[in-house]
Amino acid sequence: MSVRAMTAPGHESLYSGGMRSWLTTVDHKRIGVLYGISALFYFVVGGVEALIIRLQLASADGTVVGADTFNQLFTMHGTTMVFLVLMPLSAALFNYMIPLMIGARDVAFPRLNAFSFWTFLFGSLLLNLSFLVGNPPDAGWFGYANLTSKQYNPGMGIDFWLLSVQIMGIASIASAVNFTVTILNMRAHGMSLMRMPLFVWMALIVQVLMLLAFPPITVAFIYLMFDRFFGTHFYIPDAGGTPILWQHLFWIFGHPEVYILILPSFGVVSEVLPTFSRKPLFGAPFMIFSGILIGFLGFGVWSHHMFTTGLGAVADTAFSLATMLIAIPTGVKIFNWIATLWGGHIHFKTPLYFAVGMVGLFIIGGLSGIMHASPPVDIQQHDTYFVVAHLHYVFFGGTVFGLFAGIYYWWPKITGRMIGEGLGKLHFWLMFIGMNLTFFPMHFLGMDGMPRRIYTYAADLGWERWNLIATVGAFVIAVSVLVFFVNAVRSVRAGEPAGGDPWDGATLEWTMSSPPPEYNFAIVPVVNSARPFWLHKFGPTRDISTRTREEGTPPQPDTPPERIDLPSPSGWPILAALGLSLVGGGALVGLWLVLVGVAVLVFGVYRWAFQPLERLGHPTFGPAPGGGR
Amino acid sequence: MDSHATTFGVPSRKMAMWVFIASECMFFGSLIATYLSYEGKSLVGPTPEEILNIPLTSVSTFVLLMSSLAMVLALDAVQTGDRRLARLWLGAVIVLGGLFLGGQVYEFNHFYHEGLTLQQNLFGATFFVLTGFHGAHVTVGVIWMVTLLVMSLRGRLGPERSLDVEVAGLYWHFVDVVWIVIFTVVYLIQ
Numbered sequence: 121m122s123v124r125a126m127t128a129p130g131h132e133s134l135y136s137g138g139m140r141s142w143l144t145t146v147d148h149k150r151i152g153v154l155y156g157i158s159a160l161f162y163f164v165v166g167g168v169e170a171l172i173i174r175l176q177l178a179s180a181d182g183t184v185v186g187a188d189t190f191n192q193l194f195t196m197h198g199t200t201m202v203f204l205v206l207m208p209l210s211a212a213l214f215n216y217m218i219p220l221m222i223g224a225r226d227v228a229f230p231r232l233n234a235f236s237f238w239t240f241l242f243g244s245l246l247l248n249l250s251f252l253v254g255n256p257p258d259a260g261w262f263g264y265a266n267l268t269s270k271q272y273n274p275g276m277g278i279d280f281w282l283l284s285v286q287i288m289g290i291a292s293i294a295s296a297v298n299f300t301v302t303i304l305n306m307r308a309h310g311m312s313l314m315r316m317p318l319f320v321w322m323a324l325i326v327q328v329l330m331l332l333a334f335p336p337i338t339v340a341f342i343y344l345m346f347d348r349f350f351g352t353h354f355y356i357p358d359a360g361g362t363p364i365l366w367q368h369l370f371w372i373f374g375h376p377e378v379y380i381l382i383l384p385s386f387g388v389v390s391e392v393l394p395t396f397s398r399k400p401l402f403g404a405p406f407m408i409f410s411g412i413l414i415g416f417l418g419f420g421v422w423s424h425h426m427f428t429t430g431l432g433a434v435a436d437t438a439f440s441l442a443t444m445l446i447a448i449p450t451g452v453k454i455f456n457w458i459a460t461l462w463g464g465h466i467h468f469k470t471p472l473y474f475a476v477g478m479v480g481l482f483i484i485g486g487l488s489g490i491m492h493a494s495p496p497v498d499i500q501q502h503d504t505y506f507v508v509a510h511l512h513y514v515f516f517g518g519t520v521f522g523l524f525a526g527i528y529y530w531w532p533k534i535t536g537r538m539i540g541e542g543l544g545k546l547h548f549w550l551m552f553i554g555m556n557l558t559f560f561p562m563h564f565l566g567m568d569g570m571p572r573r574i575y576t577y578a579a580d581l582g583w584e585r586w587n588l589i590a591t592v593g594a595f596v597i598a599v600s601v602l603v604f605f606v607n608a609v610r611s612v613r614a615g616e617p618a619g620g621d622p623w624d625g626a627t628l629e630w631t632m633s634s635p636p637p638e639y640n641f642a643i644v645p646v647v648n649s650a651r652p653f654w655l656h657k658f659g660p661t662r663d664i665s666t667r668t669r670e671e672g673t674p675p676q677p678d679t680p681p682e683r684i685d686l687p688s689p690s691g692w693p694i695l696a697a698l699g700l701s702l703v704g705g706g707a708l709v710g711l712w713l714v715l716v717g718v719a720v721l722v723f724g725v726y727r728w729a730f731q732p733l734e735r736l737g738h739p740t741f742g743p744a745p746g747g748g749r
Numbered sequence: 750m751d752s753h754a755t756t757f758g759v760p761s762r763k764m765a766m767w768v769f770i771a772s773e774c775m776f777f778g779s780l781i782a783t784y785l786s787y788e789g790k791s792l793v794g795p796t797p798e799e800i801l802n803i804p805l806t807s808v809s810t811f812v813l814l815m816s817s818l819a820m821v822l823a824l825d826a827v828q829t830g831d832r833r834l835a836r837l838w839l840g841a842v843i844v845l846g847g848l849f850l851g852g853q854v855y856e857f858n859h860f861y862h863e864g865l866t867l868q869q870n871l872f873g874a875t876f877f878v879l880t881g882f883h884g885a886h887v888t889v890g891v892i893w894m895v896t897l898l899v900m901s902l903r904g905r906l907g908p909e910r911s912l913d914v915e916v917a918g919l920y921w922h923f924v925d926v927v928w929i930v931i932f933t934v935v936y937l938i939q
């Protein structure tokens with residue numbers, strides 16, 4: 121295996137190397153960056169889809185797009201934002217940060233990690249390939265049977281959708297196995313479960329949710345695939361099947377999915393608020409157990425999406441109560457966040473803006489969520505814009521704001537450079553205003569009975585004013601995203617060097633240079649606190665609010681005292697991922713391509729399995745004997 | 750990386766297999782739940798009572814159970830470094846797994862000629878998809894065992910690689926246990 125010479129300090133070389141080095145990387149930090157770039161790219165794609173939707177609805181009798189295109193747009197917007205943006209953006213932060221935060225040199229299975237990323241990427245490309253063949257899916261991201269049946273939807277769009285989401289599901293399960301084991305089994309000495317950072321805790325819960333929630337939807341997709349490709353009747357009422365089966369399987373996945381999307385953001389906020397309040401997180405154990413409880417209860421509430429299917433009073437009551445119960449641990453979290461800020465020595469930096477924004481906006485989304493927990497209220501609001509308002513307060517206000525808090529928080533660590541505070545705050549305010557302009561009026565529209573997913577409406581319904589405001593808001597959001605990208609490019613080009621610990625952080629990732637060296641820790645730390653770096657810097661005091669930051673040397677030396685063996689780069693995971701995607705894509709072309717895919721997959725997996733994992737017998741520093749890249 | 754000390758002292762690959770098995774439980778759980786919820790909902794025959802051959806399937810169930818025993822003995826042989834026995838028992842797992850799959854192929858073929866197809870009714874669809882995906886898991890297991898056997902024949906499966914066999918064994922036992930559940934739910938409790 122070839123070895124690159126690495127330079128210290130600063131470790132800018134972490135990202136150097138040609139295309140090949142990126143295709144074969146197994147470094148969790150590089151994979152994290154790949155996830156992040158892909159997710160931000162798709163954020164723009166899904167955002168453009170949303171803007172076209174908003175243009176169409178800006179006035180009555182809109183003519184920007186037709187009904188068919190509109191259906192395709194909201195389907196692709198939802199699928200993209202859930203599977204191609206929010207999950208991979210969380211995965212980006214998980215990948216980059218979890219090993220650093222638990223004191224590990226990499227994830228448990230570095231090549232499986234690469235396989236997960238490439239499988240996700242190929243799956244997402246397959247989904248968007250449907251645009252190129254002119255037939256994107258059009259049955260909504262929820263794909264209710266029998267909107268998806270061959271009889272009513274004979275085109276290839278649904279096939280693209282079901283195959284690509286299945287492929288991405290495999291990537292998610294592989295990634296979840298990897299990170300569950302990483303978090304449980306790769307922690308530094310002394311990093312007990314209760315000393316784990318909240319972000320890692322929430323990540324662990326998310327992994328477990330993915331492990332348990334993705335199989336049911338995989339089964340739902342298998343049935344749909346059999347219905348469409350092989351003529352079975354799983355969802356066909358004429359043959360005794362029921363479309364409700366899809367709804368059960370989909371929402372047994374779908375509700376935990378909501379927590380898969382929001383808990384990473386909860387984790388970020390639980391890191392950002394203490395850092396910028398210069399106080400430990402208030403009631404951290406309660407935060408952890410609340411997260412576990414949310415994840416656990418999340419599996420018992422799926423039918424609150426199905427109150428209108430007529431499950432009966434007993435089932436409705438049970439699901440309603442279980443749903444309302446979730447408000448308790450969620451409320452605990454919100455109060456603990458506020459209590460963390462309370463009396464803190466607050467540093468008003470961009471990450472804090474986004475974190476506080478997240479708490480505020482999530483409260484609004486959470487409250488309308490509790491409304492839907494009541495079946496009579498839900499039946500009134502079902503399929504109206506009120507639900508659209510609710511879910512966007514949760515996913516945009518909650519997840520997107522939380523993840524941006526994380527992006528701004530860890531940007532210096534990842535890039536080694538500070539990102540502009542002025543533009544960052546401009547980004548925040550534009551996004552905050554835009555988001556509320558867009559989604560708050562939808563509450564009114566929904567209450568007034570405007571249904572979701574209609575491509576146009578008549579002028580005499582009186583919905584024009586709020587719709588126009590929502591459209592204006594959507595473009596304000598677009599401008600805010602543009603500001604972010606300008607800020608990001610400026611930072612990468614000419615941002616001031618961040619140093620290892622720009623925020624005076626408490627957790628392990630701040631003890632090393634920015635970006636970290638390839639091997640993360642020159643010396644694997646021994647942890648004896650939930651806030652190991654604060655303990656190191658300030659001693660055993662809880663009250664660090666008045667302490668000023670010391671410009672001391674970080675505890676991590678630049679040069680490791682001993683040889684470190686790192687996993688060797690490997691091209692086999694990407695080949696295996698390609699094979700898997702060919703199996704999926706081949707189903708749309710012909711059996712021969714499926715068989716080619718199987719062959720490539722098997723070949724890739726075998727080469728991968730029999731490739732030695734470690735770069736054995738070379739020093740970490742300096743050119744290897746024989747040199748070369 | 751197994752060579753490094755892990756937090757729980759359990760090799761990461763072994764823990765990963767347990768975690769994966771938890772996920773697989775939900776997979777087969779969803780398939781079995783669907784089978785149960787569609788039981789008796791078929792509009793036309795053949796019905797399970799008409800077509801399921803319990804004696805035959807009992808034999809193949811026994812065969813699969815015996816393969817788990819062979820798996821245990823294979824692991825033991827690898828751990829103690831007895832190459833000859835390791836090959837013997839790995840071979841036994843492969844043969845027994847192959848016999849089970851052969852029984853399934855025979856059964857599917859027989860049902861097909863009796864008029865039970867994927868498209869015929871809900872029983873056919875749920876039965877074939879459930880048992881078919883289980884069969885696919887057995888197939889993957891057999892391929893895995895063949896790989897281990899080839900490694901052993903090449904002298905690359907010494908006691909230091911016993912974790913390879915242990916992880917494969919976990920998977921094999923799990924697939925076996927799933928079959929016990931399927932056999933009970935589909936064949937015994939009709």
Ligand SMILES: [Cu+2]
Pocket residue numbers: 374375378421422424425
């Ligand atoms: Cu829900």
